[in-house]
Amino acid sequence: MKVASSNEIRLLDKEAVEKYGISHEILMENAGAAVARLILHTASEEDTVAVIAGPGNNGGDGLVCARHLASHGMDVHVYLVADPERLSELVKKNLDRVALANIPVEKVTEKNVEELQDVLPFYDVIVDALFGTGLTRPLEGVYKEAVEAINDSGSLVVSVDIPSGINSDTGEVMGTAVKADFTVTFGLPKIGLLLYPGAEYAGEILVSHISYPRSLIEDDRIKVETNDPLYPPPRQPDTHKGDYGKALFIAGSKRYYGAPMLASRSFLKAGGGYSRLATVSSIVPFLAIRAPEVVYEELEETSSGTISYRNLEKILKLTEASDIVAIGPGIGLDDETARLVLELIPRINKPLIIDGDGLTILARDTTILSTRKYPTVITPHPGEMSRLTGKPIEEIKKSRLKTALEVAQKLGSYVVLKGAHTVIATPEGKAYINLTGNPGMATAGSGDVLVGAIAGMYGIGYGFEEAVRMGVFVHGLAGDLAAESIGMDGLTAVSIMNFLPRAMKELRENFERIYNENSLPVLV
Ligand SMILES: NC(=O)C1=CN([C@@H]2O[C@H](COP(=O)(O)OP(=O)(O)OC[C@H]3O[C@@H](n4cnc5c(N)ncnc54)[C@H](O)[C@@H]3O)[C@@H](O)[C@H]2O)[C@@H](O)CC1
Numbered sequence: 001m002k003v004a005s006s007n008e009i010r011l012l013d014k015e016a017v018e019k020y021g022i023s024h025e026i027l028m029e030n031a032g033a034a035v036a037r038l039i040l041h042t043a044s045e046e047d048t049v050a051v052i053a054g055p056g057n058n059g060g061d062g063l064v065c066a067r068h069l070a071s072h073g074m075d076v077h078v079y080l081v082a083d084p085e086r087l088s089e090l091v092k093k094n095l096d097r098v099a100l101a102n103i104p105v106e107k108v109t110e111k112n113v114e115e116l117q118d119v120l121p122f123y124d125v126i127v128d129a130l131f132g133t134g135l136t137r138p139l140e141g142v143y144k145e146a147v148e149a150i151n152d153s154g155s156l157v158v159s160v161d162i163p164s165g166i167n168s169d170t171g172e173v174m175g176t177a178v179k180a181d182f183t184v185t186f187g188l189p190k191i192g193l194l195l196y197p198g199a200e201y202a203g204e205i206l207v208s209h210i211s212y213p214r215s216l217i218e219d220d221r222i223k224v225e226t227n228d229p230l231y232p233p234p235r236q237p238d239t240h241k242g243d244y245g246k247a248l249f250i251a252g253s254k255r256y257y258g259a260p261m262l263a264s265r266s267f268l269k270a271g272g273g274y275s276r277l278a279t280v281s282s283i284v285p286f287l288a289i290r291a292p293e294v295v296y297e298e299l300e301e302t303s304s305g306t307i308s309y310r311n312l313e314k315i316l317k318l319t320e321a322s323d324i325v326a327i328g329p330g331i332g333l334d335d336e337t338a339r340l341v342l343e344l345i346p347r348i349n350k351p352l353i354i355d356g357d358g359l360t361i362l363a364r365d366t367t368i369l370s371t372r373k374y375p376t377v378i379t380p381h382p383g384e385m386s387r388l389t390g391k392p393i394e395e396i397k398k399s400r401l402k403t404a405l406e407v408a409q410k411l412g413s414y415v416v417l418k419g420a421h422t423v424i425a426t427p428e429g430k431a432y433i434n435l436t437g438n439p440g441m442a443t444a445g446s447g448d449v450l451v452g453a454i455a456g457m458y459g460i461g462y463g464f465e466e467a468v469r470m471g472v473f474v475h476g477l478a479g480d481l482a483a484e485s486i487g488m489d490g491l492t493a494v495s496i497m498n499f500l501p502r503a504m505k506e507l508r509e510n511f512e513r514i515y516n517e518n519s520l521p522v523l524v
């Protein structure tokens with residue numbers, strides 16, 4: 001599903017009105033009715049409801065919701081945190097309708113806002129209609145106190161469009177924000193609902209299309225989507241290992257032999273055919289016991305036990321006989337090895353995944369990517385992204401989507417910016433927000449499994465972009481299945497890897513269920 005920024009949703013809104021004759025009044029009516037529908041499905045008709053309405057159209061949606069709930073016989077009160085004299089005509093019209101329906105309206109100001117702390121706990125349900133996509137600055141004063149009263153109430157909280165206080169484009173908390181149990185979002189989901197911390201504040205997200213024409217919902221101008229799964233290419237009965245990809249992993253050093261093992265083995269666990277690992281000779285005997293299915297190419301070592309520059313031609317030769325190459329996991333940061341990596345990257349004429357230490361080395365000179373003739377994907381976590389861009393980690397965390405898109409365009413590479421709800425950006429300016437995965441996966445080696453999973457998806461026959469997307473999806477799904485089976489606390493990279501076959505089986509056999517469980521539900 002497409003995911004919109006606040007500007008894009010304004011544009012769609014404008015087109016719905018101007019091009020399709022769907023007035024703003026209709027959209028607001030549909031929006032408020034959708035929230036009411038969710039409450040009627042979720043709560044009982046005897047429940048009491050408080051609608052906290054702000055100064056803009058978000059508040060207007062809340063007023064419509066109040067009227068629909070009252071018409072179902074629910075006991076509804078409106079708390080208007082706005083000056084009734086300064087409302088737009090449409091919101092004013094809906095406030096009048098609320099009054100005509102005999103729904104009590106209380107005006108909340110700096111003077112009486114404290115009372116919300118006392119009254120809100122008595123309501124079963126609170127509708128948060130303070131601010132939506134029109135939020136422009138941090139919440140202060142009466143608004144801040146209203147949000148705190150909502151959060152302290154202990155009631156079921158339903159946010160209208162987006163939790164008030166969340167920035168709809170970045171997911172940032174603007175001063176303070178409502179912690180919702182449910183969010184009903186209109187037209188399309190907003191970026192800030194899917195990026196953290198917004199995603200955590202939103203609770204369960206439901207999308208209501210509020211009668212937008214389909215052409216707007218699927219508008220090509222919107223470049224961000226949720227990373228919905230794509231059905232896997234079939235495995236034919238009459239096939240051999242070469243049909244599922246030949247991957248080469250250039251990885252490992254004397255100090256790090258978990259990373260190369262996890263990457264090269266995860267490729268096979270995800271369905272890839274033939275896995276070769278080019279690594280320093282001294283660790284091969286240990287690895288061969290842990291990963292006997294992998295074919296080892298022994299390399300000469302530097303004095304610090306990393307891959308020596310002397311292997312340059314040998315490695316290039318190995319890449320020629322491969323379909324996809326991954327470089328970097330556990331390779332270390334020795335200067336000689338760095339020189340090798342920087343020379344290899346532009347000369348590997350195969351699709352390439354760069355991860356881990358490979359990224360730290362790449363950060364010395366990212367221009368080497370510009371001459372590559374085959375697609376490249378880099379898979380940084382925010383720390384590695386900070387090295388690649390020179391931006392502080394905190395800034396990257398606040399602008400994950402924007403940063404991933406900028407870097408993808410600048411480097412002409414695919415970018416997988418890892419973290420909760422990993423962001424995938426393409427060199428053409430598209431982006432996908434991934435919804436699989438869980439906090440248990442923040443564990444050492446998880447990224448190495450991801451490298452293998454992406455290579456594996458390419459091996460089984462997805463195109464490069466699809467393989468990047470599906471590698472991220474399946475890695476998260478494997479982590480979710482592992483967490484379901486053994487819990488999040490003891491989740492290690494090996495357990496994520498070991499659940500890759502199950503993830504693929506689920507994807508093949510229960511595609512629809514997996515799709516539905518890992519995409520945003522539409523409220524009908
Ligand atoms: N665009 C659409 O497609 C639709 C939008 N609708 C609703 O309209 C909302 C957007 O409406 P608006 O653009 O009126 O925006 P909001 O309702 O989010 O609020 C905007 C108002 O709040 C003020 N404001 C912003 N930040 C503030 C702050 N920190 N403290 C105090 N005041 C602040 C602004 O000056 C403006 O007056 C959406 O979130 C949605 O709920 C729906 O009515 C249906 C259709």
Ligand SMILES: [K+]
Binds near residue numbers: 058128159160
């Ligand atoms: K809201």
